[in-house]
Amino acid sequence: MYRREVAPRVRRESCVTLIVAALVFGMFAISDYHFVGLGPALYLLLAMRLVVVVSCLVLAFVIGRVGDYSRRMWLHALPLWILATAIILIVPLRPESLPTQVTAVVVATMAFYLLIPNLLPVVATASLYLNLGFLAAAVMAADTPAVVVLRISLLLIMTNAVGFFALLRLETLQRRQFALLEEERVQNRQLVEEIAHRKSLEAQLRSVAEQDGLTGLDARGHFMERARELLQRAQFDRSPFSLFMIDVDHFKAINDNWGHGQGDSVLKAIAETCKASLRPQDVIGRFGGEEFIVALPDTHPKDAQMVAERLQQKVSELAVMEAIPDHRLTVTIGIAGVLDEATDLDALIHQADQALYAGKHGGRNRVVVSQEVEGEA
Numbered sequence: 465m466y467r468r469e470v471a472p473r474v475r476r477e478s479c480v481t482l483i484v485a486a487l488v489f490g491m492f493a494i495s496d497y498h499f500v501g502l503g504p505a506l507y508l509l510l511a512m513r514l515v516v517v518v519s520c521l522v523l524a525f526v527i528g529r530v531g532d533y534s535r536r537m538w539l540h541a542l543p544l545w546i547l548a549t550a551i552i553l554i555v556p557l558r559p560e561s562l563p564t565q566v567t568a569v570v571v572a573t574m575a576f577y578l579l580i581p582n583l584l585p586v587v588a589t590a591s592l593y594l595n596l597g598f599l600a601a602a603v604m605a606a607d608t609p610a611v612v613v614l615r616i617s618l619l620l621i622m623t624n625a626v627g628f629f630a631l632l633r634l635e636t637l638q639r640r641q642f643a644l645l646e647e648e649r650v651q652n653r654q655l656v657e658e659i660a661h662r663k664s665l666e667a668q669l670r671s672v673a674e675q676d677g678l679t680g681l682d683a684r685g686h687f688m689e690r691a692r693e694l695l696q697r698a699q700f701d702r703s704p705f706s707l708f709m710i711d712v713d714h715f716k717a718i719n720d721n722w723g724h725g726q727g728d729s730v731l732k733a734i735a736e737t738c739k740a741s742l743r744p745q746d747v748i749g750r751f752g753g754e755e756f757i758v759a760l761p762d763t764h765p766k767d768a769q770m771v772a773e774r775l776q777q778k779v780s781e782l783a784v785m786e787a788i789p790d791h792r793l794t795v796t797i798g799i800a801g802v803l804d805e806a807t808d809l810d811a812l813i814h815q816a817d818q819a820l821y822a823g824k825h826g827g828r829n830r831v832v833v834s835q836e837v838e839g840e841a
């Protein structure tokens with residue numbers, strides 16, 4: 465994962481490093497001129513530098529495009545080996561400049577370690593090749609005394625040790641940092657999932673608390689909250705407000721004769737009828753077993769009576785009747801309306817309940833308007 469994450473950065477950095485290295489290597493042509501003057505040796509050196517610069521620039525371009533270092537490590541190793549070979553070749557071509565060459569090898573070795581990121585094995589092998597090759601060239605082509613070779617070797621060993629451990633430490637730190645970041649990412653992902661899970665649980669709980677499981681209508685508590693708000697707004701606006709209670713007649717008989725499953729279907733069908741025949745702004749709730757309650761804002765009790773009668777008619781025509789033949793499905797509805805600003809929801813429900821009770825006693829299958837509302841009229 466770490467390799468995948470840093471791959472684009474490695475590609476970019478390797479590309480830039482190579483371009484800079486190629487240009488710096490090319491610039492040393494000035495020093496060639498200073499050491500060897502005009503002549504075949506200079507032309508040879510210039511030709512070699514040109515080949516190296518062009519190859520490095522081409523490789524920088526290729527690495528920048530397709531230099532995925534976890535799959536094409538050799539592509540990153542190749543320019544280092546070309547540069548190393550060129551530096552080694554300068555010794556036989558310019559043997560008198562050995563002290564300058566030593567400095568160049570030390571700088572190149574450090575540059576390999578510090579500027580080529582995340583490729584410790586590649587860099588270490590290329591450095592080893594550069595250093596051993598340089599020492600061999602110093603012995604064979606520059607006639608260097610043994611004690612000087614020993615001193616150069618010690619210097620190069622030290623350079624390699626410093627470069628190697630610096631890069632090792634850098635890589636370890638980067639990997640640790642990446643591991644911590646990854647851990648944090650995983651925790652954040654888990655946290656996001658946990659929050660989403662809790663939110664969905666909360667929504668489920670809210671829906672369970674607010675909705676009646678069988679009919680999908682507002683549960684009693686939620687209905688009371690919404691109806692209370694509507695009533696307060698109506699009283700504030702001095703607009704009419706009605707409420708009716710609907711009770712299924714002889715519902716026990718349906719349960720007893722056709723089973724509770726059938727009873728449930730009847731309740732669901734009545735709830736659907738209510739939803740379909742009332743306005744969106746009306747609030748419908750399931751008040752108890754086979755009892756429904758409806759709050760009708762902006763509705764005078766006389767209009768509520770018409771709405772209730774229409775609803776009563778629709779219930780009697782319900783298709784569910786086919787499943788319960790010989791049973792006449794009817795409802796009794798008690799209506800209450802706002803009388804004054806002091807009327808509260810509980811008082812309204814009590815009035816509607818009394819009207820409903822009167823309807824039941826009067827023979828059921830009827831719509832009864834509360835006496836208080838009738839008296840007021």
Ligand SMILES: Nc1nc2c(ncn2[C@@H]2O[C@H](COP(=O)(O)OP(=O)(O)OP(=O)(O)O)[C@@H](O)[C@H]2O)c(=O)[nH]1
Pocket residue numbers: 678711712713714715716717719723724725726727728731752753754824828
């Ligand atoms: N299937 C079903 N039955 C329910 C549910 N809640 C309440 N009941 C039943 O509804 C019946 C109501 O019976 P009663 O209160 O005697 O009323 P009724 O038979 O409708 O008679 P009246 O209201 O006087 O016309 C009871 O048998 C309850 O068990 C429910 O969710 N599903």
